[in-house]
Amino acid sequence: MKRKLMETGIQLFDQNGFKSTSVQDIVQSLGVTKGTFYYYFSSKEELLKDIHLTYIEELVKKQEVILNNSYSDCIKKLYEIVFMLISSIKTERPSARIFSREMRHLSEKYIEEIKEKRTLFRKNTQRLIEDGIHQGRFKSGLRADILTMGILGITNWSFYWFNPTGEVPEEKVVEIYVDMILNGIVKNDSVFNKI
Structure with a gap:
């Protein structure tokens, strides 16, 4: 899951920029919860x-x-x-x-x-x-x-x-x-x- 979060982050940061991408955008793209994100990243x-x-x-x-x-x-x-x-x-x-x-x-x-x-x-x-x-x-x-x-x-x-x-x-x-x-x-x- 950590790898999938990173891959999605890479895709969204590249497309939209870091500032314009939220944690919600990342988890929504993967169909997981924010809790999943914060388990791997602070x-x-x-x-x-x-x-x-x-x-x-x-x-x-x-x-x-x-x-x-x-x-x-x-x-x-x-x-x-x-x-x-x-x-x-x-x-x-x-x-x-x-x-x-x-x-x-x-x-x-x-x-x-x-x-x-x-x-x-x-x-x-x-x-x-x-x-x-x-x-x-x-x-x-x-x-x-x-x-x-x-x-x-x-x-x-x-x-x-x-x-x-x-x-x-x-x-x-x-x-x-x-x-x-x-x-x-x-x-x-x-x-x-x-x-």
Whole structure:
């Protein structure tokens, strides 16, 4: 039942927003009582916190599997992280939108725990970029922190526009992103000398 409450909360928060969704809306959608809701969650805010934590913890877990694969190099791992984020749009789009849009409704005690997990995901990605620079697989002199934010920015924003059942398959989107990240979009690397 807890899982069903979370799934219904995700659906309604994504459609109507956290503030416009009441506990009554959630239980009415499931055909259960408020008592059932309050057995599992002390408040609507706690439900939102659990949705956030479940989403980011699952991403971190998948990311760590990729990063701990000793048979993959940094380029393959970067590709797999981008693929993991884009391919999850099929199943996790509402959770991702809630994660980016509704955090402002959480109190500080909940936000800290979520920020800690989000920071871990970012730091794991940054460490991968730093390893690639150190190993000579990526250009030296890059700002790994800024590059990491750029990579996460383009992948996370995809949850708003990418249609997994549309004309461009997810593999092609990942290929375009990773090619852009690794090779840029100009034919030579002296573009800044011409600006």
